[in-house]
Amino acid sequence: MKLRSGSTLFFIFLLSAIHGLAFAHADHDEEDGGNGDEMRLEMIHRYSPHAKDHGVHVEMPPTQQELIQELYRHDVFRLQMMTQKRQQNGHDQGLNSSSSSSNSTRRMDMQIKHSMVMPMNAGWDYGFGQYLVKLKVGTPSQKLLVIVGTGNDLTWVKCRSHCGKSCGIRKGRIERNRLFNRDRSSTFKPVPCSSKMCESDLANMFSLNKCPSPLSSCRYEYSYAEGSSASGTFGTDIIRASLSNGKRTRMKDVLIGCTETVLGKGGVKGSDGMLGFGFGRYSFATKAALKFGGKLSYCLLDHMSHKNVTSYLTFGANKKAVLQGKMSYTQLIFSDRSIGSIYGVHLQGISVGGQMLNIPLHIWNPKLDGGTLLDSGSSLTFLTKPAYKPVMTALTKPLTKLRRLPSGGDGFDFCFDPRGYRDRLVPKLVFHFAGGAKFAPPVKNYVIDIEPGKKCIALVSATEGPCVIGNILQQNHLWEFNLVRKTLGFAPSTCT
Structure with a gap:
């Protein structure tokens, strides 16, 4: 569809919401501490030609009117989801329950001098989030595009194990052949089913209580309000991302769900999984923010901006932000x-x-x-x-x-x-x-x-x-x- 300036460019940006593609350009990793530069996630709209360059193939609605109607339906559903959930009983086991939110994080807030900045690409939101992130997971790293899960804590990827070179499409289950092969990652560590982490800490992430054996991996079935679900096993691994100084940083021991089955027609279309962007104890956003002083920030571009201009999600102090007034x-x-x-x-x-x-x-x-x-x-x-x-x-x-x-x-x-x-x-x-x-x-x-x-x-x-x-x-x-x-x-x- 030929793009016009003005209102059409608005709708190309319209479905954007926070969340991108993490490009790592450096040759060497920083240590797993807060001494690197800021980490940035570049924000590019899902329907941008640049998104297709990274494997995102979702057809743009043919008219502007259909775009806004699609957007409205999504937002109404999302609001209904939040309204329904607020009626349920819940207990905050997120950031405030994390031991890292004590005096040690306050000291970190004073000590961190740099930030982590990563590029982001707008994605499909059905209660999940509206941006994609290009991450490098595992050792050696495997490139994956995941949706940033606004309001969700679990980071999970479409995944296979014990399948060797045959990892790929399995009819009726994972629908794409770009998968995380956990057996190829020397740093992937399964979470034991009998551990306190499985039995208690991960309860809010839908961990399952049934243990076939004490050495079995902790399983989950992560359900979403529109009826879709992702099921698999919990583990931890390294995620690598770019720093604004041209180097890379390693996020060690990030909780990752190895998703073996995705059911429903929901919002993971065109992606390889989900990046947890909530403020829970085990979310990627919390871990990344606390690594760089406890801060994260984003800035959404004017919808009339040139398509080659990029926004960023930043973990750490955003030194490059051009402000037009006081904070x-x-x-x-x-x-x-x-x-x-x-x-x-x-x-x-x-x-x-x-x-x-x-x-x-x-x-x-x-x-x-x-x-x-x-x-x-x-x-x-x-x-x-x-x-x-x-x-x-x-x-x-x-x-x-x-x-x-x-x-x-x-x-x-x-x-x-x-x-x-x-x-x-x-x-x-x-x-x-x-x-x-x-x-x-x-x-x-x-x-x-x-x-x-x-x-x-x-x-x-x-x-x-x-x-x-x-x-x-x-x-x-x-x-x-x-x-x-x-x-x-x-x-x-x-x-x-």
């Missing part, structure tokens, strides 16, 4: 396990055009499973009805003279003909966080092109569940998560 900071809330490891913030109110809106305070209650969620796995922004109605009333009032258009099934309530429209007609939307931090996204982040001759306000009403700030609204800002100090920092940025 603002607010409290980072780690929700309990009932909705997964999705990062929350304490939103205290919303203003439009400089006027605070009359929204009930209980809407922002941070004790309800993380308060408002900053979710890079959702593209759209959802507000519960008590917040949605006053926000939309204030935003649309200056636009009533423009010709209204039907939504066309894309989920938006206010769409219009852009003739006569200017961004300055829309009053400024500001999110007020705890501690006085204010997030004021540019108008183009919430008044978007749906198709030629049609714009919509890209906010969606949620009947229940948490409020969600999606990745489109987050564009053009650097977002820094400090897992040690439990703070979220953000600032306008060029994302280069």
Whole structure:
């Protein structure tokens, strides 16, 4: 399909959400400590020609309208998933339960001088995450493309063992021939079924209690809300990734699931597995962030940027970020396990055009499973009805003279003909966080092109569940998560 500038480029980026391709260019590895440079994950959209160069073959929907409808369906399903999970009982066995989150990590926060930066490629999200990461796993390393699992902790790869050179497609099970052969990796270590790690620590990762024998490997069946599942055995291995100084770093003893069976039609299509990006004790994100001072950050490019411009997910201090203002900071809330490891913030109110809106305070209650969620796995922004109605009333009032258009099934309530429209007609939307931090996204982040001759306000009403700030609204800002100090920092940025 021939690409146009403007609205089509927007949709090429639209399904992006946090998460890429880790390219290792160096000849020598750094030691497994925090003394290397930052680690970066390059962010490239799934439908970009560059994605196909790395084996991603997912057909782009033929029209812009179908793209936005697909995106809307995905986000609605994801919100339903989070709403359902928040009703369940859960206990946080994540970062706060990890022994590494004590004084030792605080000392690390002071000592780490460098970061790890890796490239990322946007991927299919069905409750999993929307970016792909190119990783090198094992010794000698094997290259794999995995989806970054927003809200999930387990890193798993399509895998085989005891199959020698015959590792490949097995009808009805693994559907691709790019697999991790664990027998070829001298550093892969199975997790014993009889170990405390299997019986207790990995319970939240769906470890199975049945042990054929004490020496058997710990098994799991990792289920996802839309009905798909991945089953296999737990192990640990080395993951290698690039540093921004041109060298490589080794992430030792990373928990990895050797997935032998994938069931369902869900979101692993076009990938070799899943990279855990939650804040749980055994997630890749937690391990990588704590190795480099407890910080991780990302910056989503303007959807109008040239296709060759790249964004990055960074582990460690992001020294290369080009900011267009001062960093603002607010409290980072780690929700309990009932909705997964999705990062929350304490939103205290919303203003439009400089006027605070009359929204009930209980809407922002941070004790309800993380308060408002900053979710890079959702593209759209959802507000519960008590917040949605006053926000939309204030935003649309200056636009009533423009010709209204039907939504066309894309989920938006206010769409219009852009003739006569200017961004300055829309009053400024500001999110007020705890501690006085204010997030004021540019108008183009919430008044978007749906198709030629049609714009919509890209906010969606949620009947229940948490409020969600999606990745489109987050564009053009650097977002820094400090897992040690439990703070979220953000600032306008060029994302280069």
